[in-house]
Amino acid sequence: xxxxxxxxxxxxxxxxxxxxxxxxxxxxxxxxxxxxxxxxxxxxxxxxxxxxxxxxxxxxxxxxxxxxxxxxxxxxxxxxx
Amino acid sequence: xxxxxxxxxxxxxxxxxxxxxxxxxxxxxxxxxxxxxxxxxxxxxxxxxxxxxxxxxxxxxxxxxxxxxxxxxxxxxxxxxxxxxxxxxxxxxxxxxxxxxxxxxxxxxxxxxxxxxxxxxxxxxxxxxxxxxxxxxxxxxxxxxxxxxxxxxxxxxxxxxxxxxxxxxxxxxxxxxxxxxxxxxxxxxxxxxxxxxxxxxxxxxxxxxxxxxxxxxxxxxxxxxxxxxxxxxxxxxxxxxxxxxxxxxxxxxxxxxxxxxxxxxxxxxxxxxxxxxxxxxxxxxxxxxxxxxxxxxxxxxxxxxxxxxxxxxxxxxxxxxxxxxxxxxxxxxxxxxxxxxxxxxxxxxxxxxxxxxxxxxxxxxxxxxxxxxxxxxxxxxxxxxxxxxxxx
Numbered sequence: 001x002x003x004x005x006x007x008x009x010x011x012x013x014x015x016x017x018x019x020x021x022x023x024x025x026x027x028x029x030x031x032x033x034x035x036x037x038x039x040x041x042x043x044x045x046x047x048x049x050x051x052x053x054x055x056x057x058x059x060x061x062x063x064x065x066x067x068x069x070x071x072x073x074x075x076x077x078x079x080x081x
Numbered sequence: 082x083x084x085x086x087x088x089x090x091x092x093x094x095x096x097x098x099x100x101x102x103x104x105x106x107x108x109x110x111x112x113x114x115x116x117x118x119x120x121x122x123x124x125x126x127x128x129x130x131x132x133x134x135x136x137x138x139x140x141x142x143x144x145x146x147x148x149x150x151x152x153x154x155x156x157x158x159x160x161x162x163x164x165x166x167x168x169x170x171x172x173x174x175x176x177x178x179x180x181x182x183x184x185x186x187x188x189x190x191x192x193x194x195x196x197x198x199x200x201x202x203x204x205x206x207x208x209x210x211x212x213x214x215x216x217x218x219x220x221x222x223x224x225x226x227x228x229x230x231x232x233x234x235x236x237x238x239x240x241x242x243x244x245x246x247x248x249x250x251x252x253x254x255x256x257x258x259x260x261x262x263x264x265x266x267x268x269x270x271x272x273x274x275x276x277x278x279x280x281x282x283x284x285x286x287x288x289x290x291x292x293x294x295x296x297x298x299x300x301x302x303x304x305x306x307x308x309x310x311x312x313x314x315x316x317x318x319x320x321x322x323x324x325x326x327x328x329x330x331x332x333x334x335x336x337x338x339x340x341x342x343x344x345x346x347x348x349x350x351x352x353x354x355x356x357x358x359x360x361x362x363x364x365x366x367x368x369x370x371x372x373x374x375x376x377x378x379x380x381x382x383x384x385x386x387x388x389x390x391x392x393x394x395x396x397x398x399x400x401x402x403x404x405x406x407x408x409x410x411x412x413x414x415x416x417x418x419x420x421x422x423x424x425x426x427x428x429x430x431x432x433x434x435x436x437x438x439x440x441x442x443x444x445x446x447x448x449x450x451x452x453x454x455x456x457x458x459x460x461x462x463x464x465x466x467x468x469x470x471x472x473x
Contacts, residue, residue: 034270035266035267035268036268036269036270038265038266038327040327043325043326043327043328044327044328045327045328045329045330048330064316064325064327066250066316066327067270068222068243068266068269068270069243069245069248069250070220070221070222070225070243070245
């Protein structure tokens, strides 16, 4: 989807404003990005960029949210869906 | 970029080998020497499911000398949509026996080593140490972190693949020069936040795509040819058929492969992933939510008691099987609270009790004082009350 934003964090905020249910999946209560979610600006991890989430973005950039996935069966055997 | 040290004396190829692998032998990148490397190689496939099936099949076909398989599961009808190493006649059979039979039928020269165990901190190092490369085809976070850490500690490449719905990931972790799984994902998601394939579904073909990518990487590592997926995460989007690549970097602060590792032996991975063993007291009340058995619910419904049964599964699941609950898919519950009477007792159910537990907790937080979770959900109902209710 397309988001109008000047920086990575603005783009994220725009996304969670239009999709509030994503917020708890992406960030902790303190607003920090969760440790099992990686954010990529094009092919580079945002945590490796010098300005991190304050990095400027343009309309040709792609921001990807890459969560960890395990696949297969439920991974909590005592709590199966 | 060879990461495997070739044995000093590679096995010779016999006349059967020359005929069988002729298409490899004429590739300059494989050739006689490469095929002999494959013959000498020992690869461990962790899991013989969706990813393990194509991986093991192609590795066996390619002439890998020794293929170790780790699995303790039995074949279920719901596996066959993607776990192509198993057949309909294998339902109920050990996956290891079923897989070994197919692999040796394909390639009788293959040495299959069966490890019928659940990989754990107690046995992982002992099992992995005899192999050159580990291919991770597991289906859960604790085992993924276990495989990763064991590979880092032993210095074995971890050929990683993972799938969910229509998307897959693949990479090569734990090589000397490259990052490990923990560099990418330092921590697992908390239990319950990320749905599993059993909840979210998976396109049957997807593990085929990703498993074959893993097999390709295994072969390249053995040959020491090409550019392996070290420091790169390949993303597969089957729905749009797009392959993308992201850069991965070794994390100098990684607790297992960083400069000052804090994890120097295997840990309790269930605990690391937030999975606590249940105590008997917890089985009746979980996180403040009473757990009602299917027998108790049946008795109360039969007695005409006033119970609002809420089914929080998805509509397509409801089409497969239902037990008379009102369908409000879990993600719709917050917007549809008005349809659930807070003055009456509520019993929430799903396929087997995980999603409904979370929704029951949510309802309790939203002022519902009488909320219970149906333990075991549809699956328990089918087992204990009415086998005509279709399990899936």
